[in-house]
Amino acid sequence: MASGLVLVVLADRWLDRHDTPDVSDLQGADARKALMIVGVMTIHSFAEGVGVGVSYGGGEDLGMFITAAIAVHNIPEGLAIALVLVPRGVPVWQAAGWAIFSSLPQPLMAVPAYLFVTAFEPFLPIGLGLAAGAMIWMVFAELLPDANRHLTATNVGTVVVLSFMAMFAFQLAIAH
Structure with missing residues (x-):
C-alpha cells in the first residue's frame, strides 16, 4: 500500500512541476485531476489482471470467482x-473510451500471469498493495473532496455507507 501511495504522490508532484497534459479539451486543474484519476485506475488494473491470471492457477472455480x-x-x-x-x-463517448482504456491492463496481464503463475504469485501481494494504496489516495484526495463540494456531508456519508453495504452484500451473495 505504501508503494501505491508513493507512486501517486510522486506523480502528483511531477504534475505540479510540469505543464499538465491535455485530456480532451480540459485545461489546468480539471485536466490534472482527470489525468490522475485515469492514471491511478489504469495502474491498479495491472495488479487486478495479475490477480485474475494467478487465480486461474488455483483452479477454474477460483478463477471464475475472481474474474466475476x-x-x-x-x-x-x-x-x-x-x-x-x-x-x-468531455463528451460521453470519450469518457467511455477512457473508462475502457483504464481496464485494458487486466486482460493484458491476466494471460502472462496465468502462464507464469509460479513466477507472479509472490508478487501478487505487492501489486495488490500498490493498487490499494493508489486507490485509497484517489478516493480521499480526489473523489471525496469533489463530492463534498457538490453534496452535503450527510449525503456523501450516506452514499459511502450504502456503497459499502452493497459491496459486502455482493461478496456474501457470490461467496455462497
Whole structure:
C-alpha cells in the first residue's frame, strides 16, 4: 500500500512541476485531476489482471470467482472516471473510451500471469498493495473532496455507507 501511495504522490508532484497534459479539451486543474484519476485506475488494473491470471492457477472455480468479482467492480470504476470527465465537458463517448482504456491492463496481464503463475504469485501481494494504496489516495484526495463540494456531508456519508453495504452484500451473495 505504501508503494501505491508513493507512486501517486510522486506523480502528483511531477504534475505540479510540469505543464499538465491535455485530456480532451480540459485545461489546468480539471485536466490534472482527470489525468490522475485515469492514471491511478489504469495502474491498479495491472495488479487486478495479475490477480485474475494467478487465480486461474488455483483452479477454474477460483478463477471464475475472481474474474466475476473484478468484472463487477469495474462497473463503478468506469463510472467514477465518467463522473469526473463528463461534468468537465468531455463528451460521453470519450469518457467511455477512457473508462475502457483504464481496464485494458487486466486482460493484458491476466494471460502472462496465468502462464507464469509460479513466477507472479509472490508478487501478487505487492501489486495488490500498490493498487490499494493508489486507490485509497484517489478516493480521499480526489473523489471525496469533489463530492463534498457538490453534496452535503450527510449525503456523501450516506452514499459511502450504502456503497459499502452493497459491496459486502455482493461478496456474501457470490461467496455462497
